[in-house]
Structure formats: structure tokens, C-alpha cells
Amino acid sequence: MSSRVCVLGTGLIGGSVLRAATAAGWIGWGWNRTPVDAQGFDVTTDLAAVLARAATEDALVVLAVPVTALDEVLRAVAEHAPGCALTDVVSVKAPVAGAVARHGLAARFVGGHPMAGTSESGWDAGSASLFAGAAWVVAADDGLDPDTWLRVARLALDCGAHVVPAAAAEHDAAVARISHLPHLLAAVLASVGAEGGALALGLGAGSFRDGTRVAGTRPELTRAMLEANRAGLQEALDDALGRLGAARGALASTGTVAATVEDGHDARRLFTEHERFDITDVDPTDLRALREAGRAGGVLRAL
């Protein structure tokens, strides 16, 4: 198994993958659309050359560009390194898998999603420790190439993360609930507060500050993330609308919000007390067993 990695896009996430993998002993290099002062790391703007080297050295190719740049980069991969193992770190899995398939690269593709990030972006914002202790989802759908799966999982583990195996569609549905819906609710809460004028804004304290924090994210980043997960977000939003409608009905009829508040309190405790378990007794090429363990809260900390 090669321990070579070729990172396409060396922003916050890609740049951190390159640093972390290199620190763990991988031989790594990268491409970025614009020149980067990569402080000794091998990062160039020559996509063809970078991919030719990946093909020659059988590197794992990591897609780390925004969704909007994916097609152009995949076209180059298909031309210069069509046989390489391929993964991504681009958040929502369905659109990436679709683009990869359109370019005929599905055979050796296994999607990934490290649950790490900061509000900053670009090479300078990255670090070798960005993924330490973080969850890194690795798609575990039937039919994926087991060899590529192990290479992607090893990359995640070597970067300091633990691996959460999950079906791509289940990943997208889950992140809609715990990442994309929070962004939408934060935006709406901020707007409702501002609609209250200077008096309301001046009285806003802890609950409003926390509840609106991610509305401060750059709108184009939030939009790209949410709109790429349209189906998942609709489902999560419908769930939220149903619960809010029930609260509205109870408030109007009996004046109580007991069920909403008590259910939410129980759910918050489930979250704060949630404990992962280590997947230890599963054959790492049995993707069905892996994704079932991941669905139940299991993680891989070693291979």
C-alpha cells in the first residue's frame, strides 16, 4: 500500500491534510489554483504535473476544492490520473459522488468528510493538528473498493481523527440535522431578533448570542454548504417545522410548551451524554458491518 497523498486544493482543510499526513510519515504534495507560500511543502499551480506524479507513484488523490470547482478538477483527474485511488473532504457526499461518477472515476472513489474546521480559510489557517480527536466520516456503501477504503481510513487515522463509517446518504441526512439546520435556524433567529429593533438587539444576551453565532459565517460559504444538501436539509427542516407547528398549536390552544421543552431537554442530554464506542471486532473490508456499527455510534480508532 502506497503512503503517498496528492491533495487538490490546499485551503484550510486540504492544507491541513497535507501537513498532518506529512507529519505522520506520508509523502505528500499538492496543487492549488492560486500560488501558495507553503513553507517547504510541495504545492504548485500545475495541475497536470501534480496528477502525473500521482499516477506514477500510485498516490491517494484527495479532492479538497469547493463543490463549484469540482468538475474542472475531476476532468483533469480523469485525463491524468484515472487509475488513482480517490477521496474527498468536501462535506456533502451525494453531489460529490455524482460528479465523480459523471467523470467515470467511481471505481476507485471513497468519499470522506472530516468534521473539523474554523471560521477562517486558506492555507495559512490550516494546521497539522486540525483533525486531532475529530470525527472523519468515510463512506461505507456497498460496492466500494476495499483497498481504497482502507487507504482513506488510514489517512484519516494518521491525521489524528477517528473514522466514522457511514452510508453516503445517511451521512448527508445526519449532517443536515446537526450542521445545516443549525445554520438555517441561526439565520432566522437573527432576523427575528433584528426585526425587534434597537430595543430587542440591546437586550440580547447569552441565548441569542449562542443561537445566532453561526449566522456570522460568510453567507456564500453557508449557502454552498446548505444548497449542496438540498434533499437532506428539506427533510430536517420539515421535521423542525412540524415540531414548531405543534408548539404553536399548543401555545395557542392550552398555552403550554411542555412537550416541546421537555423533549428538547431530553434530546440535549442525549447529545451531551453521547458516547462513542470503539469498533474492534469487525473485518475492515466488510463495509456493511462497518456502516451498521457507525450508525449505532461506533468509531474506528485503529485498523
Next chain:
Amino acid sequence: MSSRVCVLGTGLIGGSVLRAATAAGWIGWGWNRTPVDAQGFDVTTDLAAVLARAATEDALVVLAVPVTALDEVLRAVAEHAPGCALTDVVSVKAPVAGAVARHGLAARFVGGHPMAGTSESGWDAGSASLFAGAAWVVAADDGLDPDTWLRVARLALDCGAHVVPAAAAEHDAAVARISHLPHLLAAVLASVGAEGGALALGLGAGSFRDGTRVAGTRPELTRAMLEANRAGLQEALDDALGRLGAARGALASTGTVAATVEDGHDARRLFTEHERFDITDVDPTDLRALREAGRAGGVLRAL
């Protein structure tokens, strides 16, 4: 003007008022339903005696009990100290004003609401510095007694807060938007996340943690707060439902959430960049001018 204060209910807020006012030179004493080890402060469980002293010494009486205990305490005030200046620190203003009026105590009542607190409760959780730098809303509706208004405002200032003059109804509408709705959205978000099972809970990070934090508040406290502000919360919730419905429609039709995300981002910036201005040129007995200044974002830092 007397600088004497009688605090009814010495939990987190009332206990902190007693400490802060005493530290600022007020002569203060208090009552609590259950015995409190008040470390040298004069707190007893004899409501009649405490109120008799308030009547004799012309103290400002501060209602600091839960809404559910208000009627019983007001009955005693009406019996033992009906002529005293009266205020409260019980959050939503309309139900308190209604209860005060039912007991025939409206003539010298001016409601208040310090925007401070912690997740803890009880005397031991309080401190003399709880209100330092906080907003303290003082009701500024037409017809209130100007002398009482000044005494309540002076208490708030002496406790280290700045005074936000506001009509009671406008206060209730504003806190529905920036405090009560955030609690309801946090509860719903927590439930939607937990509905995603162990996979979703295990992937929840910053946006989910922040967005659900106040769902961890004790449900009976959240319920009491929200249900006391039924009308205000319905209005804020309807505003949120309208915006979420628009987002749902846009997502289903064009696949975009641009308007929701951009409006929310602008609103969050209005909040983080919101600056209060000092009310300096208003006669402090002109309640209409005061509440208009408060509505525009003004605060009193001195009298």
C-alpha cells in the same frame, strides 16, 4: 428619598439585589419562604414582620419570587405594606402588572427586569456583582409614579446595571424575540438532531452545541418563562415560522436559501455591532421621552 430596600424572595436574582444594594449603601433586608443562611444579611421567613418594617421605614419593596408565588406574596404586601413603592425582577412584565393591579397595588408599582442570570439558582448562587454592566429594564408606561420610577432606576444603577426604559408590552415583545424564541428553537433543534440517532449525535459539533445549549436549562424554568409570555412568544414564533416557510419554499422551488442566509448574516452583524447610546438630555420624570429613547437603543447610566 429613602435608600431602604425590602427584597421578597432571596434566590439568585433577589439575593444578588440584596447584596448589591447593600454594597452600594442601601439599608436592605429580605424574606424567603425557606430559611436561608444569608451570611450576615438580614433574611427571615416572617413575611408579615418584614413587610411591617418596610411600611415603617418607607422601603422600596422588590418582588423576586417566581410568577407562581406572586399572588400569595402580593396578598401580604396589600395587607402589611400597601403604601410602599413596589417593583419586581420577575422577567415578563404583563402578568406581573396584572397581578399587582388585581391586588390594588398599581399606584406605586414600577416593573423591572435585570437581564442577568446564570444557570444556577438559590441564595448561594447570587453575588453583589451579578448585575455589573447588565441591562436592567425599567417599565416606563404612562401614568406610573415618577417618584417610584426614580427609586427603581436608582436601585438598578446602584446595583451596577444600566437602565433601559421601555413600555412593558414592548419589553415583553422584545424578550420573546431575543430570549424566549431562542429557547424554543434550541429545544426543537435538539429534538431534530436526536431524531437522527447515534450517527447524527456523534457528528454534532460547534453549530449544534451552540444552537442547543439553552435546551439544557431545567425544563420547568424554561416553561414558566415562555408560558408567562404567551402572546409575545406567539408573535415571535409566527415571525420565525414565516421565514422558515419561505426558506422551505425557496429550497423546494429554486434550491436556494440565499435570502434567508443573507438576511440572517446582516441581522447578526446588526447585533454584534449594536451600540447603546447614553440618554443624557431627557427629564427623568418624562416617561414618554424615556421610553422613546429606550426604544431607539438608549440607556441611562446615571440620574
